Amino acid sequence: MSNISVSVDLRACLGPARNQGPRPTCLAFAASDAHAAVRAGWRPLSCEYAFYQAQRRAGRPPNTGALLSAMLEALRKDGQPEENGWPYLAATPANSSWTPPTEVGQLFGRNSMLATHSIDQVIQELDRGRAVIVLMMLSRAFYQRNPQGIIDPPPDEQPEPERRHAVVAVGHGIIDGQRAVLVRNSWGPSWGDAGYGWLTERFLGPRIYAAATLLEDVDVSAHSAAA
Template sequence: MATIEIEVDLRERFGPARDQGARPTCLAFATSDNHAGLRAGWQPLSCEYLYFHAQRRAGRAAEQGALLPAMLEALSGDGQPMEAGWPYLEAPPPEAAAWKPPAEVGPCFGRAGVAANSAVASVRSTLSLGHPIVILSMLSPSFFEPIDGVVTPAPGEQPELSQRHAVVAVGHGRVDGEPATLIRNSWGAGWGLDGHAWLTDTFLAPRIFATATLMEEVNVPSRSVAA
């Protein structure tokens, strides 16, 4: 079993890991959970609402993955209600026009966000300030089955350009002496350590391609509350 030295651990800000199921909504989950983790007390926010508005802004369908610029625009421009305002759907409705928020979702909460430096050292610096951060990376087979909560690539394992995923970085430390980043995934509590895992620098550094830092709360225009 690997020896893990924890230097920063922000998991206490979050509730149980959530599960996106088979939908391509990882970026909405990562952004939503990061947002909720910055608020006082853990209360999940509506991933469905945030994903809907990001797709609307980007002109993308419910079956497509989201784009980071549109996700950040939706977070600051449309915000999110609590999860109960529009609970997450296992699948969108068959008719595209039927995929829309309920008439009443409750108050929406917005937050500014910016794309940030994707260097692993920059991620650790942000975490050391007490801020979780959204990271987007390519995947490879070792990610799918962490060993004792650790993801490190097998010899010769290469990033897979077509396999891309978003998670929340919630801590950093060392695994057997190597720097590593602790992430919160959106594949349920059965993945890794109750939905979390340590990504060694050997795995993360060649695969990370974007990050986003969420900042101050912003007021959401009242017009955006209605779909």
């Protein structure tokens, strides 16, 4: 067993890990959970609504992943309701029939800030009590089970640029003398340690390519007609 020394752990701000299933919605889950984590109490927000608005703004169909710039713009200008306002769809919808319900409930908006995509910056934001949306490339180690949820690749394992994924950084610490970032995944509670995993610096350092933090809430009522 590895020795994990925890410095920051924001898991108490979030509810049970959620599962995106086979759809390309990891960024919608990461952004939605990071958004819900900075609100008072844990009430999950609609990933479907956030994904729809991001794809609408970028002109992308529901069977492709979202762009970080479009997702942050959607949170800022369109906001999102609670999960029960538009529950997540298990299967990818047809583009022609994909539209929000007439009434989704109150919309909550949030400003954001792009962060330097480095472990140093992620740790600095976590020390401020802010969860961080992290975009990264994957490799074999991310799929291998570890009872402590530790993802630490062998020295010869390289990032795979075609495998891209978004998670939420919610903590950091030291594992066997190496810095590590605790992330919340969107593959359900059976992945890692109840849906969370420790990414060592050896794994995350060469794989992270974008990051963002969410800031103050904003009134999106003036934009709600666009929904």
